[in-house]
Amino acid sequence: MAGSTTAERGERQQESSGPPPARRLRVRRLRVIIILAVALVLLSAGTVWLLYGSQWLRVERVSVSGTTVLTPQQVREAADVPLGSPLISLDTDAVEARLRRKLPRIDAVDVSRSWPHGIGLKVTERVPVxxxxxxxxxxxxxxxxxxxxxxxxxxxxxxxxxxxxxxxxxxxxxxxxxxxxxxxxxxxxxxxxxxxxxxxxxxxxxxxxxxxxxxxxxxxxxxxxxxxxxxxxxxxxxxxxxxxxxxxxxxxxxxxxxxxxxxx
The missing domain is CATH 3.40.50 (Rossmann fold)
Known part of the structure; x- marks a missing residue:
């Protein structure tokens, strides 16, 4: 019985050595993509939790500057900033609107977040002429x-x-x-x-x-x-x-x- 030809021996050797290099490269790339995708999801979930669910980035103080006739306490009371709320979700436009409505003496106000726990209210009062x-x-x-x-x-x-x-x-x-x-x-x-x-x-x-x-x-x-x-x-x-x-x-x-x- 004649032995196997050289071509047959090459095919058997290739089958025993596993998938070709191009296929192995594609598999490794797919694994990397899956790992990165999982890491991105975990990072996003962690960021959302940090900003909205944790106790680390919440409003603890409200600072006021720029007042002349008004007192800082009057401004804080009119602003009615909810202490303990997530800093990221505070509606600064709503705070500004409340201040303008309740204190007509205010001509302009800049409401800013002061990470990690503060809100700043910079007030410009109207001046009588x-x-x-x-x-x-x-x-x-x-x-x-x-x-x-x-x-x-x-x-x-x-x-x-x-x-x-x-x-x-x-x-x-x-x-x-x-x-x-x-x-x-x-x-x-x-x-x-x-x-x-x-x-x-x-x-x-x-x-x-x-x-x-x-x-x-x-x-x-x-x-x-x-x-x-x-x-x-x-x-x-x-x-x-x-x-x-x-x-x-x-x-x-x-x-x-x-x-x-x-x-x-």
């Missing part, structure tokens, strides 16, 4: 014309807003055309344009109509400002006019290119 007297109290008005707070004691250095609009003629027509809120914003614009040295000495901003706004200073001097238009030019003109005629009692910068002063 005018006061509207209401009975025995004073309503504070900011530079956007927002009436944001009522106080019993007038803040120092903030002029009063006097609206004398309910009168016949052009003043009543101005009220009908622009509305009280628009005229208040015009007064706010004027208050923002007054030169700093004059602003500190201004007792009242009087609004009779859209283009009839005037200032009353603490020493009784008056300034006819006109409308809120060309405020920067009027401010420069008023500063120069006061230096040129320091004894005058009345200044008119309603037309900044043709100012006038009178009285002594």
């Amino acid at each position: 005018l006061l509207v007297q209401k009975g025995g109290n004073f309503v504070e008005v900011d530079d956007d014309g927002v009436r944001f707070a009522t106080v019993s004691v007038a803040p120092k250095g903030v002029p009063a807003l006097q609206l004398t609009l309910a009168q016949p003629g052009s003043r009543a027509a101005s009220l009908r055309r622009f509305g009280e809120e628009r005229l208040v914003r015009e007064a706010v614009r004027v208050a923002g344009d007054i030169p700093a040295a004059v602003a500190h000495a201004t007792r009242a901003v009087k609004v009779r109509s859209y283009d009839d706004i005037s200032l009353e200073l603490n020493d009784g001097r008056t300034v006819a400002w006109g409308s809120s238009e060309k405020g920067a030019a009027k401010a420069r003109t008023l500063s120069a006019l006061m230096k040129a005629t320091p004894d005058a009692r009345h200044f008119d910068v309603s037309v900044p290119t043709a100012p006038a002063s009178s009285g002594s």
Whole structure:
């Protein structure tokens, strides 16, 4: 009986030595992929548990900065941040909305997470530029014309807003055309344009109509400002006019290119 050929012996040797190298490589790659996938799932599950289920990353303190009139305790109470809740799931937009709703004095607030256990509230308060007297109290008005707070004691250095609009003629027509809120914003614009040295000495901003706004200073001097238009030019003109005629009692910068002063 003839022996096996060389080809037959090669086939038997290949079968006895296991799968070919390419197949073994594919198996090893599949094992690595499975191991990595399992590790990724375990890592993701651990991360989710750490952020949401563990006691390590939960809200334990709320810090407040930037307050001037408000107290940190007032801000913390209005924010109503749930202590003990997962830091990652805290709705910072909801905290901001609560603060704006409950404390109108707040103009802006930045709510931030301070890992691993803190929430930071950085507050910017509205600053009054005018006061509207209401009975025995004073309503504070900011530079956007927002009436944001009522106080019993007038803040120092903030002029009063006097609206004398309910009168016949052009003043009543101005009220009908622009509305009280628009005229208040015009007064706010004027208050923002007054030169700093004059602003500190201004007792009242009087609004009779859209283009009839005037200032009353603490020493009784008056300034006819006109409308809120060309405020920067009027401010420069008023500063120069006061230096040129320091004894005058009345200044008119309603037309900044043709100012006038009178009285002594």
